Amino acid sequence: MGVLSTLMRGLVRGADRMSEFTSKRGPRTLNKGRSSRPAGVKLPSRKFLSVRAMIPEFVVPHLEGFKLKPYVSYRSPAGTEPRMTAQSLFEQVVAPQITRDFTKGTFNKDQLEKYGFEPTQEGKLFKLYPKNYVR
């Protein structure tokens, strides 16, 4: 409407040709869609076969007795924990295991998989790079 009123001032009438023609603009019979992935296959008989595995399903653990809620109260003070980085995660999880094995004498450079090292992301369900999960 803003575009049209400015056009009106220039004494030009007519439909808005420059804006994107989305599904909000046409008649009721226009079925346009806004770039969502189809959850199925389009058959040659022009029917649509819905595939159950392609429809996303939310897996949520049981939230009975869960104390955290969607919003945080304004009264809470700013936290004092430092931001977690890859280095701090390594120091908290992996470094103690490596130092323990090293002092025992069982540390082996070629067996880093038992501390969580992953040489490739092939074969994993949730790959870190390229990241294939939403969060």
Added chain:
Amino acid sequence: MRLTALLSMAARVVVPKDYRYGTNRPWTEAAKRLNPPGKKRKKVFVEPIEAKDWTILKGDMVEILAGKDKGKQGKVVQVFRRRNWVILEGLNTHYRFVGKTWDYRGTYIASEAPLLLRDVALIDPTDRKPTQIEWKYTEEGERVRVSSRTGRIIPKPVVERRDGIVPQQWKDGPKDTSPEDTLEKTYAPSLKTLEEEVMEKLGIQEHRRHQKSYWY
């Protein structure tokens, strides 16, 4: 919003040395219209007050000593240190039309005009009369404003949030986590992603893997 407009809004404005500061902030369109780059105006003389001697802060209650609304008390809404101005809420107003278009006369509103610092004075909370203020040190070493007439310390006004919320007086709603629950440390660091941990807990086993696909 157009990218160019957004960028020009966010860019730091370079003002010349003899820029005349008005009530509009220098990066707004109104200020650019009043002070275009080549314009030179007559110099305004501003009484130099050092930053440490500044007594009136935003949110204070002050009384007007001279002008149309002499004798009235009001809250300071804005302070302009460059020109020693304060704007009080609803006082020293003139009326104008805003939002005029070619066919509509606009909304008639009262807009406040700035007052010079020498025409306002802070109010002493004991007797609610205007007084002169000095900066002095308490026994703890804190620098406070003290009224010359009664010697009472005038506390600094509470800095309000833009949305008007006072955090300490907030009542938690049904969807608010209480501060104790928020600050509880329940995280156990591990190398698994959240999805892997949830799958492990719920006992879901997924052996299918994504087939490599190409699209052009």
